Amino acid sequence: MKYLKHLLVLTIFTYSLGSIYACNINAREMEPKQIVPKTPIEKPSKQYVKIALLLDTSNSMDGLINQAKAQLWDIVNEFTHAKCGNESRPLLQIALYEYGNDNLSSREGYIRQVIGFSNDLDEISEKLFSLTTNGGEEYCGQVIHTSLKQLDWGKNADDLKMIFIAGNEPFTQGKMNYRDAASDAKEKDIIVNTIFCGNYNQGVSTMWKNGATLTGGEYMAIDHNRQVVHIKTPYxxxxxxxxxxxxxxxxxxxxxxxxxxxxxxxxxxxxxxxxxxxxxxxxxxxxxxxxxxxxxxxxxxxxxxxxxxxxxxxxxxxxxxxxxxxxxxxxxxxxxxxxxxxxxxxxxxxxxxxxxxxxxNQKQEKGELENALITAIKNQASKKNYIWD
Structure with a gap:
């Protein structure tokens, strides 16, 4: 008899526990499901144009450096009028590297970061004017790779990110294969534009054109020794x-x-x-x-x-x-x-x-380097909905 009582109590307890559990499940099922809204991905409030200039400073490149000094301000003035697709004005940052100079460390591949990305125009100008030339080994693939690794390119897909590399020796020199460097750049949405200082066809045969094509960039050949003609005006x-x-x-x-x-x-x-x-x-x-x-x-x-x-x-x-x-x-x-x-x-x-x-006066005032930079910049900017007013 005592055994039957215990069995009855156990049965009632088990049934009650099951009923409570079932009620809790039903109650939860009856509650309206809360839809947690997805957090919108906020786009950065600022858009940047990031340009890395990689300049060959070997003996034969004095003309290139002089053009860069003279035409920095043309490039800045051009971007004053740029607008992003959202109607905001992009901020401009410029970085500068020199390569191919015997005064630089051989351990670093004869490469030096002169200035990282900066919007300090006076400092950029000062660094440009500090450049001197001297013969050396010119490793294009390695200087591209170094700039990709060292610079803060950011992760905003709307930023315009470009490398301009200028020189006059074969693009294939050095241990770092330029194709690998171009592949890294493309993966980071960075366009490599190449500027060969010399004959157009010679630049093609020494792989400067191929170096640009791999990332959707532009290949240009310039006369780096050409004197820039500035038209004097009454103003x-x-x-x-x-x-x-x-x-x-x-x-x-x-x-x-x-x-x-x-x-x-x-x-x-x-x-x-x-x-x-x-x-x-x-x-x-x-x-x-x-x-x-x-x-x-x-x-x-x-x-x-x-x-x-x-x-x-x-x-x-x-x-x-x-x-x-x-x-x-x-x-x-x-x-x-x-x-x-x-x-x-x-x-x-x-x-x-x-x-x-x-x-x-219908005269051409722009210099060779400026023409190359502005043409490439505008073409590539248009693909990211940049406009000029």
Whole structure:
């Protein structure tokens, strides 16, 4: 009898437990299923044009370096007018490598990163002017591979990422096969454009054309020793004078301030020593949105973030602002900003007249290197919905 009671109790307990479990399952089934929305993939708010210039600095390449020095500002000015598919303006970053120079380390393949990706136009100019030539071994595959490995190319598929390699020796030299380097570039959505300094057919036979074709890039042959002809216009002298006034609107601050202000002036001088036309084009670049100096100029820094005035310590201020209140400093900065915008506007207006004057004279002003770069850039940019206005 006692056994039957235990069996009855066990049966009731098991049945109750099963009923509770079943109820919980039914309750869960009756609850509406919650659909968890997928987190939208946010596209980066900024789009970049990233250009790596790989320049042969062996003995025969002085003309190429001079063209690069002269025409940096043409390339910058061209991108001032670029728009992305979303109507925003892309930011420009340039990196610079030299290769094929006996002064460089043989262990590194006679390759040196002169500057990584940067939007500091004064520093890029300074680095270009620091290049010197000397005979050496020219390893195209290896310098492409090195730039792919060392530079921060980013992962935004909408960015325009390009390598321009210029030289005059066979593309096949060195232990690193150029085909492997091109394959790596293509995998990272980086286009390799090749610029052979010499005869077009010679560049084809020495694999410069093939080096570009493998990534969908463009092959170009240029006369690197050709002198760039800058057309003098009635507006040049005025633009150069306005550039001097423009420099006076920069308020250097912090440890970098004095050094960068001197660098700005030095690059004005470098441009002017090449030719007045180069100085004019640099002045035009300095009137554009791409010439930003927030790291050392208080006007640009405040435009990016007004709170810097609350954070900056007096010892980082220039002499004219020491002992001033925050409001007084802000008024001074705003006055310089207004002055700068007026001068930049005048430069842009005069440059429009200058360009019209050049067009009316029906003369070709562009240099060989600039033609090659701009043509390739525009062709490849159009495939990513970039437009020019």
């Amino acid at each position: 040049d002298d005025v633009i150069i004078k306005l550039n001097s006034k423009l420099n006076n609107t920069y308020i250097s601050y912090g440890a970098l301030g004095r050094q960068k202000k001197m660098q700005q002036s030095a690059q004005d001088s470098n441009a002017a020593e090449m030719e007045a036309g180069v100085a004019v084009k640099r002045s035009v670049s300095k009137s554009s949105r791409l010439y930003k100096n927030s790291k050392w100029d208080l006007v640009d820094a405040v435009e990016d973030d007004e709170e810097i005035l609350e954070e900056i310590v007096e010892e980082d201020l220039p002499a004219e602002l020491k002992g001033k209140s925050e409001n007084e400093i802000k008024e001074y900065v705003m006055a310089k900003k207004a002055e700068r915008e007026e001068i930049q506007g005048q430069i842009r207006e005069l440059n429009a007249k200058r360009e019209a004057y050049i067009a009316e």
